[in-house]
Amino acid sequence: MATILRTLPSRKLIGLDRAGEGQFGPMTFSCLREMYFGHLQELKIEQCVGVSSAMVQEIMMECAHLIILEAPYVFIRDIVTAPKPWSCLKLKEMTVYIAKQEDDEVGWDGLVFEQISKLRRLRSLDLQRNPRYSSKRIRPETVMDLETLDLRLPGFCNSGSSSDGGGCDIRCWSNLVQLGSFCFDGDRQVLGMKEALWMVEHWRDLTTIWGEFEAVEGNDVDKLDTLFKKKGVNL
Template sequence: MPTILDLPDEVHLLIGEQLSSKVLYSCVRVCRSFYSVYIPCFWSDIRVKQYKCNSIGPDQLRANAHLVETINYSSTLTNDYYTIVYPRLQTITTSTYFTDRKEPTFLQVQPHQKVQFARLHPTIRKLSFDQPDCPSREFWEVVETEWKDFESLDLSGVVLEDVVDVFWRLLEQVKKSEGLRYLKWDVTDIPFPSRMVMDAFKEGCWPELCEVDIAGPTSSDQDLAKVLRMLPSQRLKRFGLMRDELGPLTYGRLRGLYCGHLQELKIGRCTGITSSMTQELLTECVHLVYFDAPHIFVRDIATALKPWGCLRLEILVTFIVKQKDDEGEWEGKVFKQISKLGRLQTLDLQRFPHPGDKTIRSSEISYLQTLGFRLSPSSNPEDICGYGNNDNTSSNSNSNSSSSSSSGGHLSCWSSLVQLRVLIFDDDQQTLGMEEALWMTEHWRVLRCICGDFKGVKGDNVNKLEQLFSKKGVLHLKH
């Protein structure tokens, strides 16, 4: 009889891509066959730090370098790590953590060593740079001339004053990277160089660019709108704007030119976003997979002429706001609308999803109520969601439906969200109990994380709640 050991290596590799590092570590210890199959998955994506528990030494890393495809180098690594050659390397991330600055090897590697490392790895396609010592002009010349398949550039973090000019010049060095598809700018105190980007567009550079994330101090609304209008590919699939205002011109360009292309839209940390704008985007951006916006009113969802068009949505981050004069049945319509998102995997409905950004919306909105998740024992979920039998002979059912509508519907409408893995809810004005926890774990079979306080669980039931989540393999976090 065939066993799991008889599966082709290609199938094992597909399985390995879905497993966590902890599970992979267990797999490679099962038997020699599993070791040979799963060890490439274990080494394909590595984060390397210095002076940390279980850190990977340069000799061990060099012995497995042929398996590495993605690597994260911290700012505390020594010269030895930059002499290692990874023949299959495609993604390199250089990161800086707060504690790194206290280490004796912080930024010890010299610029010429980073240039040599870049030259030895022409296979790199994606670069994410977050270290205060910006690479030299020579480094960017290597990127331009030798990284033939370069497609993703992510510049983040705080830079030292004496290297600011290098950041302004670096775009000159990567203009000829014709395959560039993704550009992220999140450099503290250095505005997004919109003028230089527009000049690059005029020269015919970056014809494939279709993903843009901008953070930190940004350009004017007029300049950002021009950047979007001049985008050579004319098919923006991903756009993120953080810690700034989304002006009317930029919003107009997004809605007018790219609603039919956008798959990821992250504007949850912007000011200037109204509830009606959020509703318009959810309705018109039919290809959205990831959507992050500050808030949306129950009123706007319930009274909209058209339903949301983003039925492919997998991640939704927004705060759903109730107002004092809302009609009773409107909340039920909101539950019904979300229930149609059958591909949803992450649902984040908390008041402040982005720590430190509590100023992005007015206090009048921030402290209003949100959806109530309490289950109503007397209600019929099918009636609440609008799926029940409308036959007049079912007078009791209709009575329950009317009662439930007046209370606004509840959690049981979301039994259709069978792919939900992460739920983050606002617990300031929620009193969820054991009944809701049992319902969630029973209906959302692939649920892996719940973030929120079940304030209705008291005394001995607190331990029972944690035992329930542990038994179901659900991580429970509190705000």
């Protein structure tokens, strides 16, 4: 892949779609960095083998013109310890699993919530650990087993979550007013009516939610369905 990129007649490559799976190693990444980071608008490497968290973090720091990003995962640690914030403020579609490691510090979740809150043009946000269920290739098992951001509102978060660290939580995302599609792993969250109400209240353009609200039980199940139907949100 790196050889092909280096032989392209134009140095202004604006899109790279590797959605059909394949290799994406250090040589390909170095070539993109050297020749195309300043122009890239669309990058789909979510199903590629060889993509690391550090690569994804650098892409989001350096690709200021990026509009669509599909990547496998990025560690919370890499986001908060990076030398500078993301520059990809034009992002409209983002697919990436944000993975939490056991030795992450208290409050780091909040810094990631705040970082994402700056992507105010987002229309689609997919935080699932394996969004391509039909694909034969999934995340590395070591990543699949890791936890992710706790999306619960304050009062329901475990000790050590973003709210305990004095940082931000999902309420930071109230300024993502263009968000139309939101996907999350229901089995990694315990969201209820409180979170559902918050989402439809603040994300007025929301048309699709993918993920189970595990804390909704009994009569509230019908109330949840009614809420989403009334707001025109598909589950």
